Amino acid sequence: MNNLEEKIKVFAISNQMAERALDQLENKFRIDLGRNALTEKKSDKDEAYYPQFDHDIRAQARDMAVHYELFYCLEVSIRSLVREKLKAELGSAWWDKSEIPDGVRKNARENMQRDIDSGFTQRSDHEIDYTTFGELAEIVRKNWQHFVDIFNSEKAFNRVMHSLNLLRGPIAHCSPLAEDEVVRLRLTMKDWFRLME
Template sequence: MNTEDILELFVLKCAALKREVDEFVPQTGSGADSKDIVKIEPLLSQFSTNIRNNAMEMAAHYKLFYMLENEIRRLIDDTLTEHSGGPDWWDIYAPESAKIEYRANLQREQEAGFTPRSENPLDYVTFGHLGDIIRSNYSLFGGILSNQKAMGRIMYSLNNLRGPIAHCGLLAEDEVDRLMLTVKDWFRLLEGPK
């Protein structure tokens, strides 16, 4: 084999290896604009390997909880919009504690000069308030959710699991199992009354 053949074989092996690694390793910011990835990559390399590995481990849990929490927000918004006849359900159905939280968070962001995160007040309340909104209007969700006590237990468990996920902690192995089971419980709850 001459030098040119060795070099060509090396390049082909590297390409095959890269393809295998790309399929195995989750891509940073999957779905993100490649310009954003280019901006963040130099910053990531400054952190310790341990912190980067923990971030990759927690990213899957964050993704799951992000989808679940936003699906719950959508369920609340759709259900209460339907019952109120329009998008002004907030004034009618939101408990006072949620309205106070909304106003405080909105004001804090306005005073900081931040871009508004949403026009929907529901996007400004905590996960705990989502449970409060469902509980205070359970008669409107009763045909969707199978059991009010189960809903309360599941929302309580999810709220506790949310802490380490949303606040850059780590979930213990048992809590990862609990998260998976509780998400399954949520979807079972959505099967409605039997």
């Protein structure tokens, strides 16, 4: 091996060691040094405002993002499941034909009207999209006869939905989840999918 090849080899090894050290630094201090900017997609963060927030708040947001995404997928999929199942059982006017508590109907109507009155883009044309997570559980409970072929136990459904509703609080209201609650969220998600086995 000639002198130039030796220098290139030493440079490459030094570079790998530096990259590893920077990885450890980023992990230890929970920072992003932007070293992967060319290989990763452009960030969706608003670069005019995001950097103005405290580092610890940004780190918490990064940690909580995965839980928010998980819960977003869960809640939207439950809404879709309820809508499609009741529509299949009762027809396109299922919202009017199904057993939905008056308070849930009233709340959905008021939330829908609030969107209209705000002048902002209306989030949906469907009342169910204006229900809370807890109200979704109420709709299923009141219409349980239509869901017995999907969920294997009404008691288990109620327990899982209760746990999910409690876990949703800190996620939806921008509070960090404690380590125990992260574990509980993962276990409760497993319980959710086990309900449909």
